[in-house]
Amino acid sequence: MRAIGPAAEIPPGEGRTYTVDGEMVAVFRLRDGSVRALQAVCPHKGGPLADGQIDLKQVVCPLHLNAWDLRTGCSLSGQPDLAVYPVRIDDDTILLGD
Amino acid sequence: MRPRLVVIGNGMAGARTVEEILARGGDFDITMFGDEPYGNYNRIMLSNVLAGVEDESGIFLNDLSWYADNGITLHTGTRIDRIDRFAKVVYAADGTETPYDKLIIATGSRAFVPPIPGIHRPGRGYHQGVFAFRTLDDTRAMIRYAREHQRAVVIGGGLLGLEAARGLQNHLPHVTLIHAAGHLMNAQLNADAGETLRATIEARLGIEVIVNGRTTEILGKNAVSGVKLADGRVIPCDVVVVAAGIRANAEMAAASGLVVERGIVVDDRMRAQDEDDIYAVGECAQHRGETYGLVAPLWDQAKVLADHLTGVNPLAEYHGSRVATKLKVAGVDVAAMGLTEPERDDDESLTFAEPKKGIYKNLIIRDGRLVGATMVGDVKKVAFLMQAFDRGLALPEERAELMFDLGGPAGEVKVEELADDEQVCNCNGVSKGAICSTVQSGCRTVSGVMDKTRAGKGCGTCKPLVQRIVEWAAGGEVEEDPAASYYVPGIPMPKPELMNAIRVHSLRSVSSVFATLGGEEDAKSKMGLASLLKMMWGADYVDERDARFINDRVHANIQRDGTFSVVPQMKGGVTTPAQLRRIAEVAEKHEVPMVKLTGGQRIDLLGIPKEKLPEVWADLDMPSGYAYGKSFRTVKTCVGSDFCRFGVGDSTALGIALEERYQGIEGPGKMKLAVTGCPRNCAEAYVKDLGVVAIDGGKWEIYVGGAAGAHIRKGDLLTTVGSADEVMVLTGRFLQYYRENANWLERTYAFVPRIGIERIREIVVDDADGLAAALDTAMDASVAAYRDPWKDRDEPATPGQFRTSLPLTVLPQVPVRA
């Protein structure tokens, strides 16, 4: 588990990209206060998922509007699934990994 | 014990009937006998196998594992010789006997081989080099032999003969087609159509065609060396393919005591005459005096038979098929249905022929209904004609419309005629097959299917077709999608209701709309709500950045690689040397990968990384051109009366004034405008959301609802006014009416026809509803609330607003703690 930055870095309802061990991870802060972390690069055509719009369930890629389940990484529109990473907020810090 | 069902014949009809039975949950102990040594394959595709465009392995419909998986006992290569109707047993050629409770005969047909001297070798089948064209084995043997020979003669100029001739060309250099009748495909076509087909086939394919050619002898001692015709001509050849027609395989049934004429006689339930437990289906069956030689009728027969056997619908009846054919015969489109010649004095017969292009069309109309149609070379209208023929539809007064697309919307494609692999959505590469299988997997709403497959989610032109495919695939069981009328999918309300609720509850932010009206937040609804709230509340709107699409968060258009494009405002497409110099310097300084003129008359700097956007704006120090939002985009202009020798109005000045006033106003969709200085329309004002055209006498015409994107539409004339000021006011009023009443992403080209130009004119121009003042006030407020987003660059609006999300190298590197 590692700290990747202050929670305030991510505005509510948006996502930001982090690089961890050379892996790109998109971290989203949901409007209910929880966080989700998924692979940052869209498996469709490489879109930046952190720039996508989200709700409590899904993220929508900004390039061609494919959608994925934020919790499981499962595609909701027939694309390959996304890798998901355990993530939580502790003391206003985003902690990635188990 | 389960009832025993025995099927004789493992071809297209037999296997399809069993599939239909299984689909209805029929509980039988099934045994199938097939003379051929294979599972069921698509016989139609043999033409393609011969032509080398399809691989043998690709034509199997049911491979051996299908039989095993469904618990069916299949005896391939086993011929049934006799049926004992009383003992209810079938006897196979190998001596085995198999008892049945129900029996289906689906033995199909075989090639009819006329008794021409020399065609057979005594006691040994065909003469060497003579082939029929019916089975996979026939096809294989023909290919093998043809490859090593030079000249082929095909006897028979029907569908099968033509296909054989085309296919053979693939394997040897000379093919001659000999047809006994006066013109090709004489069963389906009249003489002129047959003649057109002949000319095309000779000219385009290089197949020599001999009509009125009666073959009297096959020559050659050990192998074929030629054919002799009745007029004495001899055509030298080393391969002969006989395609002179088909005969039902009904002898075995006849010998077993069933009633047989040209085929096994069946009633409307496909039951053999006078038999309780024996049925016949496919080409071997004769129903109401007809035997069929194409697959379409046997699909219908198989359904009726399965309905009966399983008891799912004991009342099902087959009433025969009206055979309308649309085929590609040897690469030429041919469609034929009903009569080929007028029969009565008052039958209307319409003919169009363009022999040079190989086009022939003939229609026969009786009492205002279509009773016959023949088309060769151009079958564009066939979908409508088949419908008119099948259902006896009333025909358009303008008879020419039956043959040609006369302007207006292009002829609709008929869903059932689209091939499964036909690409329906060209943006997202979705085929008809993909849409159908999504429907079959249980998704029965149009929007659900569009979500799952992404069909119709690109440029949107294919949406009506997607909808029709879903309706067709769901077999009329398409579920009404209430969501279709919602402004956005996440809030179950049409726009007027939604706006009312927003006002009543004073909802000023997107999250409060969800909390109060929707229950749950929905990513796909946020952008539409943000646009609506901004329009309704202006400066009082509570802006939550996550409700914005990325383009609106960073005021630039995201590109395929995650970089952005920057388009500075250039009002009316007019620029200055100083402005150009500045843009040039910025482009150089930031090493902008591409500088491009846009379709909207300005300059696009493409490939700017997100984190550099504020810097680029600062260096440009020009207002945003809004080339990224669902908003007022640009006003294209021509040079007009200032310079143009035809100009009758100052289009540039008016365009600049319009852009200055309405810049950046958000709406349900993009708003692209143009002003042109005379009706020559150099600025393309007729195809804009709102286009203004100067006409003589100092007047201006205003067109609305035009489009020239994926959808092309000429705008409707809203009104003609006498001054530029009136143009300014009416533009604002129209745009405001559109903003308040259009659905999310509904462009004016859809909105204007939906409301109707007369109604829009009443409201916007004549103020019949007394709304004008309110519309003007609302628009004034929006204009006043406008602020150039590129000015907000010193402080990011949110933490990391411009932080890159790609690519790897420039991301903040996180220190790794063990």
Ligand SMILES: Cc1cc2nc3c(=O)[nH]c(=O)nc-3n(C[C@H](O)[C@H](O)[C@H](O)COP(=O)(O)OP(=O)(O)OC[C@H]3O[C@@H](n4cnc5c(N)ncnc54)[C@H](O)[C@@H]3O)c2cc1C
């Ligand atoms: C080259 C070619 C191209 C064609 N192109 C088209 C086309 O483009 N469009 C179209 O609509 N139609 C086309 N057809 C016609 C179409 O293939 C037939 O209408 C269809 O196959 C008929 O199905 P069926 O089951 O009645 O007969 P078949 O498919 O012939 O099946 C009958 C089966 O029963 C077996 N059998 C016969 N007698 C016995 C017995 N006593 N014991 C055991 N088994 C037996 C046969 O060996 C055969 O396998 C084409 C046909 C051919 C040959």
Ligand code: HEM
């Ligand atoms: C993500 C995809 C798209 C991008 C990046 C894009 C980008 C642009 C840009 C930057 C311009 C110039 C706009 C201006 O100067 O204001 C433009 C103009 C235009 N675009 Fe697009 N566009 C996209 C999708 C589409 C689609 C799907 C269509 C058609 C269905 C379309 C039709 C047009 C037309 C007709 C113009 C010319 C407008 C005019 O002359 O006023 N664009 N596009």
Ligand code: SF4
């Ligand atoms: S700029 Fe327009 S036409 Fe060109 S590829 Fe993109 S969407 Fe298609």
Ligand code: SF4
């Ligand atoms: S539209 Fe008319 S006025 Fe404008 S440039 Fe063309 S010809 Fe000249």
Ligand code: FES
């Ligand atoms: S790149 Fe993400 S949907 Fe296409």
